[in-house]
Amino acid sequence: AKTLFISDLHLDRERPHILTLFERFLRHEARDADALYILGDLFEYWIGDDDDAPHLSGLADALRALSESGVALYFTHGNRDFLLGPAFAERTGMRLLDEETVIDLYGRRALLMHGDSLCTDDHEYMAFRDMVRTGHWQADFLARPLAGRREEAEAMRRRSRENGRTKAPEITDVSQASVEDAMRRHDVDLLIHGHTHRPKIHDLLVDGRPAQRIVLADWYETGGMLKVTPEGMKLVKVEG
């Protein structure tokens, strides 16, 4: 019995080797899992379920095949693919999770989230996030022609790359206060998230009680996942 967690693949037609690595992962490693949780930023960008970019159809088929093979597939939105909607979820057999979801992981309560909402020290990002996570802004954006959305996406990706270079690393990491707050609110001693691209199993104390925060790896250079079995948890590489 095993449950797998991945995030921050940032799939993009410009990195075809990662698309291939992921499709191979879906056809082999993931096949005997009880469930695969994709905790956000599966895609480098997502401008709507009506995006007809050529690399998306093969990917959707591979996800669908995994789901149809009997592996439960779950998706949490990231700061990149927060517009991924019910149509793509339906097409791929992915079940959309709430932004903060608690699951029973072989008898242990685990809080799952992408992790961008924990970066409360990045005030500029949090303001942007508040705006684009409202239904009104999303309806507006999705109502625009696809070409216009592509242009907006390109512009925002350029701005993001620029910000990524200039922002202090501690700003773009999670704030401990927000981590403890989230774990306290959900009464869990295990939090699994991505987003910061700083993979690690952290031991911490929440109100004096031992807890763990597991950060998933990004797939910019190579793949990575968290493999959980009733016997334990470990971060492992996913390679070709």
Ligand SMILES: O=C(CCCCNC(=O)Nc1ccc(S(=O)(=O)N2CCN(c3cc(Cl)cc(C(F)(F)F)c3)CC2)cc1)NO
């Ligand atoms: O990336 C990191 C580190 C940086 C973390 C913060 N940076 C970050 O998230 N940047 C970012 C995220 C998504 C994209 S996008 O291309 O997918 N796309 C852009 C246009 N989007 C939009 C939606 C709405 Cl409702 C409204 C608008 C409006 F009104 F502004 F035009 C635009 C939809 C989404 C591009 C860049 N860690 O993971």
Ligand SMILES: [Mn+2]
């Ligand atoms: Mn992210």
